[in-house]
Amino acid sequence: MSIHIGASKEEIADKILLPGDPLRAKYIAETFLDDAKCYNEVRGMYGYTGTYKGERISVQGTGMGVPSISIYATELMQSYDVQTLIRVGTCGAIQSDVEVRDVILASTSSTDSQLNRVTFGAIDFAPTANFKLLKDAFETGQKKGLQLRVGNVFTSDSFYRDHAEELHQKLASYNVLAIEMETSALYTLAAKYGRRALSVLTVSDHLLTGEETTSQERQTTFNDMIEVSLDAAIKN
Numbered sequence: 001m002s003i004h005i006g007a008s009k010e011e012i013a014d015k016i017l018l019p020g021d022p023l024r025a026k027y028i029a030e031t032f033l034d035d036a037k038c039y040n041e042v043r044g045m046y047g048y049t050g051t052y053k054g055e056r057i058s059v060q061g062t063g064m065g066v067p068s069i070s071i072y073a074t075e076l077m078q079s080y081d082v083q084t085l086i087r088v089g090t091c092g093a094i095q096s097d098v099e100v101r102d103v104i105l106a107s108t109s110s111t112d113s114q115l116n117r118v119t120f121g122a123i124d125f126a127p128t129a130n131f132k133l134l135k136d137a138f139e140t141g142q143k144k145g146l147q148l149r150v151g152n153v154f155t156s157d158s159f160y161r162d163h164a165e166e167l168h169q170k171l172a173s174y175n176v177l178a179i180e181m182e183t184s185a186l187y188t189l190a191a192k193y194g195r196r197a198l199s200v201l202t203v204s205d206h207l208l209t210g211e212e213t214t215s216q217e218r219q220t221t222f223n224d225m226i227e228v229s230l231d232a233a234i235k236n
């Protein structure tokens with residue numbers, strides 16, 4: 001047991017998918033895993049363990065934002081010895097050639113979160129995906145015929161902000177693909193604990209055009225992202 005996860009150590013696999021939305025965790029467990037059992041309901045942040053293609057794997061909701069994912073990622077690595085962590089999240093696109101429902105593999109993440117500043121002071125730490133996880137996810141996506149995008153995403157501490165367009169333009173001009181709220185912390189913490197991490201993100205809305213998916217779609221229908229992530233997870 002850890003403070004926010006009510007499971008015994010052996011109830012959680014050493015590979016885990018991490019959606020922000022706990023109901024996406026439930027959907028993944030019920031749709032993709034065999035013999036899935038719920039191991040956590042603390043704070044309604046559902047966690048399940050089952051098997052995928054015969055390999056044991058877990059899926060745990062993390063909530064929204066850096067503080068929330070930092071709690072779950074830390075407890076999963078510290079108390080449950082999880083080795084492979086793949087975020088399966090949603091993001092808002094800021095490039096005109098990135099479309100709603102596209103899947104992005106975040107090779108790195110920029111951020112306005114203070115997490116790295118508090119840890120590193122004046123040094124700009126570069127949070128980075130695990131290369132083999134990224135390669136395996138990319139190759140799996142290619143085999144499925146997906147047009148995967150790989151690049152820099154921005155992990156924002158704010159979903160709503162004043163003068164958002166100015167920030168989006170600036171980030172887009174430096175080739176940042178999309179905005180979300182957790183990847184930077186996941187990569188930094190995985191580096192700290194010497195574990196493998198990757199963020200696989202589906203574009204749920206377009207911040208230039210205003211196009212968006214429904215909340216029902218966000219909760220359930222991002223199956224390409226989930227399959228790419230599960231297939232990469234069981235290879236690592």
Ligand SMILES: O=P(O)(O)O[C@H]1O[C@H](CO)[C@@H](O)[C@H]1O
Pocket residue numbers: 019020021063064065088089090091159180181182
């Ligand atoms: O869909 P999830 O994984 O929650 O990810 C995105 O959605 C939330 C904002 O709506 C933030 O957590 C952001 O990172």
Ligand SMILES: O=c1cc[nH]c(=O)[nH]1
Pocket residue numbers: 090091092093159179180181204205207
């Ligand atoms: O953090 C997020 C997630 C989806 N869309 C956004 O605009 N931001």
